[in-house]
Amino acid sequence: MVTEAGHGAAVAPIHVVHPAEIPGALVKPGAEPILKATAIEKYFGANHVLKGCSMTVFPGETITILGRSGSGKSTFLRCLNFLEEPSAGVVDIDGIRVTGDPLRSRSTETREQIRLLRLQAGMVFQEFNLFPHLSVIGNLLEAPLHVKKMQKAEATELAESYLEKVGLIEKRDEFPSRLSGGQRQRVAIARALTMQPKIMLFDEPTSALDPSLVGEVLKVMESLAHEGRTMIVVTHEMSFAKEAADRVYYMDEGEFVEIGPPGQVLGNPRDERTRLFLKRFLGV
Amino acid sequence: MTPSAQAQPDLGARILDAERRRARLWRSEFLLVWLVILAGLVAFVLFTVKLNAKFMTSVVPFILGGAGITLVISFVSIALAIGLAGLGALGRLSHNPVANGIASFYVSLFRGTPLLLQILFIYLALPQAGIVLPELACGVLALGFNYGAYVTEIFRAGIQAVPHGQTEAAESLGMTGRTTFVRIIAPQAFRIVTPAIGNDFIAMLKDSSLVSVIGVQELLWKAQVAGRPTFQSMQTLIIAALVYWAMTLVFSYFQVRLERGMATGDRARGGA
Numbered sequence: 001m002v003t004e005a006g007h008g009a010a011v012a013p014i015h016v017v018h019p020a021e022i023p024g025a026l027v028k029p030g031a032e033p034i035l036k037a038t039a040i041e042k043y044f045g046a047n048h049v050l051k052g053c054s055m056t057v058f059p060g061e062t063i064t065i066l067g068r069s070g071s072g073k074s075t076f077l078r079c080l081n082f083l084e085e086p087s088a089g090v091v092d093i094d095g096i097r098v099t100g101d102p103l104r105s106r107s108t109e110t111r112e113q114i115r116l117l118r119l120q121a122g123m124v125f126q127e128f129n130l131f132p133h134l135s136v137i138g139n140l141l142e143a144p145l146h147v148k149k150m151q152k153a154e155a156t157e158l159a160e161s162y163l164e165k166v167g168l169i170e171k172r173d174e175f176p177s178r179l180s181g182g183q184r185q186r187v188a189i190a191r192a193l194t195m196q197p198k199i200m201l202f203d204e205p206t207s208a209l210d211p212s213l214v215g216e217v218l219k220v221m222e223s224l225a226h227e228g229r230t231m232i233v234v235t236h237e238m239s240f241a242k243e244a245a246d247r248v249y250y251m252d253e254g255e256f257v258e259i260g261p262p263g264q265v266l267g268n269p270r271d272e273r274t275r276l277f278l279k280r281f282l283g284v
Numbered sequence: 285m286t287p288s289a290q291a292q293p294d295l296g297a298r299i300l301d302a303e304r305r306r307a308r309l310w311r312s313e314f315l316l317v318w319l320v321i322l323a324g325l326v327a328f329v330l331f332t333v334k335l336n337a338k339f340m341t342s343v344v345p346f347i348l349g350g351a352g353i354t355l356v357i358s359f360v361s362i363a364l365a366i367g368l369a370g371l372g373a374l375g376r377l378s379h380n381p382v383a384n385g386i387a388s389f390y391v392s393l394f395r396g397t398p399l400l401l402q403i404l405f406i407y408l409a410l411p412q413a414g415i416v417l418p419e420l421a422c423g424v425l426a427l428g429f430n431y432g433a434y435v436t437e438i439f440r441a442g443i444q445a446v447p448h449g450q451t452e453a454a455e456s457l458g459m460t461g462r463t464t465f466v467r468i469i470a471p472q473a474f475r476i477v478t479p480a481i482g483n484d485f486i487a488m489l490k491d492s493s494l495v496s497v498i499g500v501q502e503l504l505w506k507a508q509v510a511g512r513p514t515f516q517s518m519q520t521l522i523i524a525a526l527v528y529w530a531m532t533l534v535f536s537y538f539q540v541r542l543e544r545g546m547a548t549g550d551r552a553r554g555g556a
Contacts, residue, residue: 083452111460119458129453133471143457146467195457 012090012099013039017056020259024246026060026228034059034230035199040079040089040100042072042254049075050086051254055232057199062225063232064241064262067251068277073234076251077203080232081121082114093120094198119147122192126204128184130176136163136187137172140194148195155194162190166220182213186220200224200231207236238281242266250274333518340519343510347523350506351531357423357492357502362485364428365435372436377443387436394433400494402426407498423495431488435481442477443469475546482539486532493528503527 015038023031035057042050049072057063065073078084079100080091086100096117098110106114131139140159144150150158163169166186176184185205192200202221206214218240225231225244233240241248241262248265250258250273258271269275292298329335368390375387394402403426407419417425446469454464496505503524511520 081456083456115455115458115460118456121456123453123456125449125453127449129447129449131450131453131468131472133475142467143454143459146463147458191457 015056015090015092016054018054018259021056021247023058024061026246027058028060031059033057034094035080035232036090036092037076037080038090038092040076040091041087042075042079042084043087049254050079052089053251053254053256055249055256057230057232059198059230060228061230061246062244063247063249064245065232065234065249065251066236066238066241066265066277071251072254073251074203077201077232077234080201081118081123083123091117093117096120119195120198122195122197122200124185124188124192124200124202124205126207128176128181128188128208130184130188130191132176135173135175136168136179139176139187140191143191143195158196159190159194162193163187165193165223166190167216180213181209182216185209185217189217189220189224198230200229202231202233202235204234204236236281238266250277252277329518329522333516335519336516339514339516340523343520344523346510347503347506347520348527350501350503350524351527353420353500353502354489354492354504354528355531357420357427357495357500358485358489361424361427361431361492362481362488364424365431365484365488366481368428368432369435369439372432373439373443376436376440391433391436394430395437399426399430399491400497402430403494403498419495419498419500422498423492423500427488427492427495431484431491435484438477438480438484439473442473442480445476446472478546479539479543482535482542486535486539489531489535490528 015036017033033056035055037053037055040050040053041048053072053076055063055076065076067073075084079086079089080093082091082098082100085102087102088100090097090099092098096113098113098117104110131142134142137156137159140162141152141155144155144158145152148155160169160172163172166189168183168186168190171179171183171187176187179187189200189205205221206217209217214237218237221231221233221240222244233245235241245262248258248260248262249256250265250269250271252271252273258265258269258274264270265274266278269278372387372390375383376391378384378387403423406417406426407422410417450468450472451464454468455461459467492502493504496502496508499505507520507524508517511517
């Protein structure tokens with residue numbers, strides 16, 4: 001009975017930093033974690049997809065999540081900004097904390113808290129999800145103008161600077177239907193950056209692209225990583241993990257079975273499942 | 285040069301020429317069929333009835349006077365239908381059981397009973413409950429509520445046709461549900477439903493003739509009144525039919541132009 005009451009009272013789980021979660025090279029000494037995901041659980045019906053996944057990210061780090069299709073890595077990423085509501089667990093991004101609790105109906109306060117959490121995290125989707133009825137610059141300006149209520153001149157300047165960064169300033173007034181997949185994804189990255197989030201989430205950003213277009217997107221992502229932007233990337237691109245990640249999380253059946261620097265996880269995995277996965281992927 | 289290419293240097297041009305000739309022939313045959321059917325109909329009328337040119341010209345202005353009322357009824361009713369459908373679609377998509385229940389009951393009732401019955405109900409049955417409305421208002425209410433039910437389903441389908449990724453992208457940028465709907469979903473749904481709304485408007489133009497049964501003096505009512513006393517309904521109904529047909533053609537033309545404009549809209553418009 002006592003344990004039942006304990007569960008019912010929704011005692012928030014205490015965040016524990018994994019021993020392998022050592023601040024990356026670009027993290028300022030003494031910096032506090034900017035993202036803490038604690039004991040995230042997710043059920044789809046009776047299907048237990050995430051089994052208590054925790055993650056600590058320090059400002060300036062690039063994290064890569066690897067794993068087979070269906071292992072739960074995209075679901076975990078989508079739980080971080082509540083596009084999927086975690087069945088249990090806590091997400092804290094720079095002090096904005098939301099507890100997953102699908103049993104309660106979302107109150108206005110919770111919905112607003114989730115919205116604030118999303119403002120901290122920019123998201124890039126596998127399918128780009130650009131707004132087809134708006135031009136490139138319109139896509140970038142939509143949220144700054146109508147969510148942050150920024151002045152148009154200020155927002156435009158910001159948007160153009162990010163278009164420049166992804167190398168698409170000359171496509172400013174084009175509509176998404178006239179762009180290649182790689183260009184669309186770069187616009188999507190610029191759109192997320194224009195909201196100046198604390199952290200960027202990438203959900204298999206190159207998986208829907210023609211192989212010849214993957215490179216231009218990875219190049220943009222690598223340059224973001226090198227300039228110290230905080231990002232979590234779910235991907236199958238081993239080269240990106242090797243080149244840009246401070247830390248790699250290997251997920252299998254809803255659990256992080258291996259956490260460590262890319263050299264160790266990709267080069268000398270301790271877990272049998274990681275080894276099998278790499279064998280198939282790299283032919284090691 | 286290969287021998288075959290040498291043998292037929294103008295093959296491409298000749299194929300193109302043959303295709304053009306075939307297309308021209310198709311068009312003239314098509315036109316001929318229309319003309320033959322029309323001529324047949326005209327001949328049928330001429331042989332069966334004595335057309336009184338004087339009578340015809342004298343009733344045309346009277347009947348045309350009804351066309352204005354037909355247009356007014358159609359425009360007001362489609363506006364009412366679109367307004368109701370906006371609310372109805374939000375209700376049909378709502379997670380709130382009360383809103384969803386009201387909206388789906390409305391759609392079910394008005395799609396499940398005949399339009400003519402609804403017109404008569406508002407005009408003949410509501411007075412028993414003490415609600416007496418002028419004929420025109422009865423007609424507009426019945427048409428508006430009936431078409432509103434169909435347009436509700438068009439709107440609902442249009443909103444649902446916008447990919448879910450659009451909502452996710454908008455929400456991940458911090459938009460509220462309302463902002464997402466107004467700024468992202470509705471503009472895309474609007475493009476999807478425009479052709480269907482155009483179709484419904486053209487259908488409404490003709491269904492508005494049903495309100496003649498309650499004495500609204502629109503196009504069909506005037507045609508009946510003009511023809512009946514002297515037993516010349518063939519003449520007056522043909523005039524009315526031609527007017528309906530002409531109106532339909534005009535609005536179909538605008539509909540095609542509108543759709544084309546929408547399809548190219550994302551290229552024509554520049555800037556934010």
